[in-house]
Amino acid sequence: MTTPSVLVVGSVAYDDLEMPYGIFEDVLGGAAVYSSFASALFAKTALVGVVGEDFKPGDVKKLEERSIDVQGLERAAGKTFRWRGRYSKDLSSRETLETHLNVFAEFSPKVAPELRNPRYLLLGNIHPALQLGVLSQLEKPRFVAADTMNFWISGEPKLLNDVLGKIDLLLINDEEARELSGISNIKKAAADIRKRGPKHLIIKRGEHGALLFDDQGTFYVPGFPLEDVRDPTGAGDTFAGGLFGYLAAKDDGKNAPLPEHCLRRAMLFATASASFCVEDVGSARLEQVSRKDVVARTKQLLAMLDVGGTLALEA
Amino acid sequence: MTTPSVLVVGSVAYDDLEMPYGIFEDVLGGAAVYSSFASALFAKTALVGVVGEDFKPGDVKKLEERSIDVQGLERAAGKTFRWRGRYSKDLSSRETLETHLNVFAEFSPKVAPELRNPRYLLLGNIHPALQLGVLSQLEKPRFVAADTMNFWISGEPKLLNDVLGKIDLLLINDEEARELSGISNIKKAAADIRKRGPKHLIIKRGEHGALLFDDQGTFYVPGFPLEDVRDPTGAGDTFAGGLFGYLAAKDDGKNAPLPEHCLRRAMLFATASASFCVEDVGSARLEQVSRKDVVARTKQLLAMLDVGGTLALEA
Numbered sequence: 001m002t003t004p005s006v007l008v009v010g011s012v013a014y015d016d017l018e019m020p021y022g023i024f025e026d027v028l029g030g031a032a033v034y035s036s037f038a039s040a041l042f043a044k045t046a047l048v049g050v051v052g053e054d055f056k057p058g059d060v061k062k063l064e065e066r067s068i069d070v071q072g073l074e075r076a077a078g079k080t081f082r083w084r085g086r087y088s089k090d091l092s093s094r095e096t097l098e099t100h101l102n103v104f105a106e107f108s109p110k111v112a113p114e115l116r117n118p119r120y121l122l123l124g125n126i127h128p129a130l131q132l133g134v135l136s137q138l139e140k141p142r143f144v145a146a147d148t149m150n151f152w153i154s155g156e157p158k159l160l161n162d163v164l165g166k167i168d169l170l171l172i173n174d175e176e177a178r179e180l181s182g183i184s185n186i187k188k189a190a191a192d193i194r195k196r197g198p199k200h201l202i203i204k205r206g207e208h209g210a211l212l213f214d215d216q217g218t219f220y221v222p223g224f225p226l227e228d229v230r231d232p233t234g235a236g237d238t239f240a241g242g243l244f245g246y247l248a249a250k251d252d253g254k255n256a257p258l259p260e261h262c263l264r265r266a267m268l269f270a271t272a273s274a275s276f277c278v279e280d281v282g283s284a285r286l287e288q289v290s291r292k293d294v295v296a297r298t299k300q301l302l303a304m305l306d307v308g309g310t311l312a313l314e315a
Numbered sequence: 316m317t318t319p320s321v322l323v324v325g326s327v328a329y330d331d332l333e334m335p336y337g338i339f340e341d342v343l344g345g346a347a348v349y350s351s352f353a354s355a356l357f358a359k360t361a362l363v364g365v366v367g368e369d370f371k372p373g374d375v376k377k378l379e380e381r382s383i384d385v386q387g388l389e390r391a392a393g394k395t396f397r398w399r400g401r402y403s404k405d406l407s408s409r410e411t412l413e414t415h416l417n418v419f420a421e422f423s424p425k426v427a428p429e430l431r432n433p434r435y436l437l438l439g440n441i442h443p444a445l446q447l448g449v450l451s452q453l454e455k456p457r458f459v460a461a462d463t464m465n466f467w468i469s470g471e472p473k474l475l476n477d478v479l480g481k482i483d484l485l486l487i488n489d490e491e492a493r494e495l496s497g498i499s500n501i502k503k504a505a506a507d508i509r510k511r512g513p514k515h516l517i518i519k520r521g522e523h524g525a526l527l528f529d530d531q532g533t534f535y536v537p538g539f540p541l542e543d544v545r546d547p548t549g550a551g552d553t554f555a556g557g558l559f560g561y562l563a564a565k566d567d568g569k570n571a572p573l574p575e576h577c578l579r580r581a582m583l584f585a586t587a588s589a590s591f592c593v594e595d596v597g598s599a600r601l602e603q604v605s606r607k608d609v610v611a612r613t614k615q616l617l618a619m620l621d622v623g624g625t626l627a628l629e630a
Contacts, residue, residue: 090499184405187540208523211540218619222535225502225526261623268622304533305620307583308576 003117004046004069005248006039007141008032008241009109009134010124011081012049012073017281018086018097019231027233027282028059030081031124031147034234037286038241038273039122040066041294043248045241046115048072048134052080052103062287072115076103091232092207111137120248122240123167125149128159135166142255143247145169147240153179164197169263171202171240186211187218200263202243204236210267216260221267224275224301231281235274238286242266242273242294272297318432319361319384320563321354322456323347323556324424324449325439326396327364327388332548332596333401333412342548342597343374345396346439346462349549352601353556353588354437355381356609358563360556361430363387363449367394367418377602387430391418406547407522426452435563437555438482440464443474450481457570458562460484462555468494479512484578486517486555501526502533515578517558519551525582531575536582539590539616546596550589553601557581557588557609587612 010032017024032049039045046069055075063070081104084097109130117139123131123146131146144167152160153176160180164170170193174186181189190201190213203211207229209222246269250262275297276289325347332339347364354360361384370390378385396419399412424445432454438446438461446461459482467475468491475495479485485508489501496504505516505528518526522544524537561584565577590612591604 185542185544187542205523208520209535209537211537217615218540219621220524220537220619222524222526222537225533227500227502229500261621264622300532302622304535305622306534306576307579307617307620 004115005043005118005251006045006120006122006244007048007072007111007115007118007138008035008039008045008122008124008244009048009131010035010122010126010147010237011104012047012051012055013081013083013104014054015233015282016082016084016098017231017233018084019281020087020089020091024281028062029083029234029282031234031237033063034237034277034283034286035122035124035241035244036063036068037066037283038238038270038277039245039248040068041242041273041289041291042245042269043120045069045245046072046118048109048111048115050074050076050103050107052076052078055080062283066287069115071112072109074110076106078103085233087232091229094232109134119143119251120244121145122244123147123163124237124240125152128152128156128163131163132159132166142251143168143258145171145240145244147171147236148176150176150179161196164193167198169200169202170198171204171236173204173206173236177201177203187213199257202267204239206232206235209271210239212263212267214263216264219261219264219267221264221271221301222304224271224297226275226279229278232278234283234286235278238277239270239274242270245273246270268301269294269298272301319430320358320433320566321360321435321437321559322363322387322426322430322433322453323350323354323360323437323439323559324363324446325350325437325441325462325552326419327362327366327370328396328398328419329369330548330597331397331399331413332546333399334546334596335402335404335406339596343377344398344549344597346549346552348378349552349592349598349601350437350439350556350559351378351383352381352598353553353585353592354560354563355383356557356588356604356606357560357584358435360384360560361387361433363424363426363430365389365391365418365422367391370395377598381602384430386427387424389425391421393418400548402547406544409547424449434458434566435559436460437559438462438478439552439555440467443467443471443478446478447474447481457566458483458573460486460555460559462486462551463491465491465494476511479508482513484515484517485513486519486551488519488521488551492516492518502528514572517582519554521547521550524586525554527578527582529578531579534576534579534582536579536586536616537619539586539612541590541594544593547593549598549601550593553592554585554589557585560588561585583616584609584613587616
């Protein structure tokens, strides 16, 4: 087995989703699953995570059918991580009803030798100590991104700061950026966070799109306007996976920083990927979507940014 | 006096603003004031509105100093329209504390002969009957836009529907679009509203930017990321005024529909205009900003949409 281009590390879960239109249980989920499905659309992708004895062979097969390398999917004694949530009527908010870490509580990612040299590493939202542990096992990848959450920002600030010093990109939402920096203005917060390590910062805004801050300025990609949204679960992780799939697909073989605006283009692809994710419950749509469909929607999104020539404005 | 390119009709007010950092009273405001300041940066602009006997000569002068034609600014017996509002600590929401319509209650815009042939007409958020009244007094302008609000959507649906049949562009926010169409999905809501008349629909999203729906597809302009926001009052009206200033400045003399993507470019200019508005209390910043400053920020915004070449993606 050859080295993957993209290594995704994170949670694999069974979700119970209480949607306004029905309840769905034992839905395949977890950040690493969503990210891997999206990344694998365009690049050789391996997943590192842990599942319990209850994990269904059919769900492993779903991953394998999308050419995701699952040798890093550890099976441990106990049950798979489980999350139960309830969405509001308009799907704009959700509450967590239950979280059972199960085998995920003892998760300590061991990266097999075959997987230790990825070009692109995506560290899902796990304990910063585990993110550092994964990094210590790898050859330096060309580009490393991490996700995190308020729980680690407040609970493990020192370890998280170590993570920030070792990654190229941090992916968080507005609230997390404010908590991490202690600054409410998002532009100032971004500057503060970037000083701590990551050259690139992406602020995820759900249906409102995402904002990128880096040395090339600020970039904003809108959410893809959809007629039917069924389930926002996993959209952010799908976005991150799509981003990495694009980067790896466009990899130029160098170990230099990414080409100018490459991340901007990747954000379009990421947004298009995420737009498919939310069109059905769990990862159902993502398991079926074709590369062609995602590319077509990426091009539609690019057209949404087209202002048709110059501004022709003089001061 | 020559015919203006842009005619702005709407409220002229004194606002009392309770901001987290202080209270500001008798602040020059009202939709027509904000829109006129922005439009006048780039085009010959006239304002139609009403003020009371308490309206300060210095405030008329502020308008005249920006070359705004104020012959349509009627002075009536009584007091100027007054609004008092309190903003939340992070400025993301506000509550109305007092509204005194005063002379605005009896406002019935009479357009002087000299002003009856504008190329671009911006109808602020006033009673739909008054919007229709203004339209009936004018030669058909090349392009007409209107703003409205939930109060008229629920209270005057029939008259508002007549307005929709006579305008080219409607400017509203998400909530208003949902109420007007009775459809919660914004893409479907937009299609429904556009069927009732306006070929173009702009959904305003405050700091999250604005969305345009028309025959050329969907366009999204992000909010301009600012380090210091002082007062969001009037940002939407400034956006509308900036939009019209750009359209009039770029007017090609034809009576045909606007050139492809012209409104998209106008939205960048509109967003840049609005970004100055929120940098100080009331219209203070807007009264001082130069055309050069707005153009510079418009170009920065354009750079924020630049993905640097092609996607180079194959399906």
